[in-house]
Amino acid sequence: MGVPIQVTFDAAHPPTLGAFWAQALGYVEDAPPPGFATWEEALDAMGVPLDQRDSAYAVVDPDGVGPRLWFQKVPEAKSAKNRVHLDVNAAAALPREERPAAVRVRAAELEALGATRVREMEENGGFWIVMLDPEGNEFCVQ
Numbered sequence: 001m002g003v004p005i006q007v008t009f010d011a012a013h014p015p016t017l018g019a020f021w022a023q024a025l026g027y028v029e030d031a032p033p034p035g036f037a038t039w040e041e042a043l044d045a046m047g048v049p050l051d052q053r054d055s056a057y058a059v060v061d062p063d064g065v066g067p068r069l070w071f072q073k074v075p076e077a078k079s080a081k082n083r084v085h086l087d088v089n090a091a092a093a094l095p096r097e098e099r100p101a102a103v104r105v106r107a108a109e110l111e112a113l114g115a116t117r118v119r120e121m122e123e124n125g126g127f128w129i130v131m132l133d134p135e136g137n138e139f140c141v142q
């Protein structure tokens with residue numbers, strides 16, 4: 001049995017946003033239902049029309065430790081600040097003085113995947129970078 005939690009994202013294009021987060025977190029696409037070799041095969045069998053096949057997407061931690069991430073298509077654009085966000089941990093195991101450089105490197109990698117850097121923060125001995133995913137959801141790299 002997997003982790004008993006799922007984090008759900010509203011999205012304009014679930015497969016694209018899901019692919020970003022899979023790369024950002026080292027996750028993989030969720031496997032198709034038992035008895036199906038691919039999602040296309042499963043969706044064909046379920047009778048899902050071609051124009052609706054991008055309505056949802058899920059990624060999972062390949063080690064089964066982290067939560068499943070579910071991306072669901074919604075018609076409206078994001079309009080306000082997130083009340084919950086993910087933190088990408090890039091430097092926790094490093095000595096404090098090495099963390100800012102490691103965080104900046106990871107932030108640059110995420111920018112190459114489509115994220116946007118908003119600002120760097122330093123407070124109470126901590127350092128992190130606030131970013132936006134490709135659909136404008138806030139997250140931090142720390």
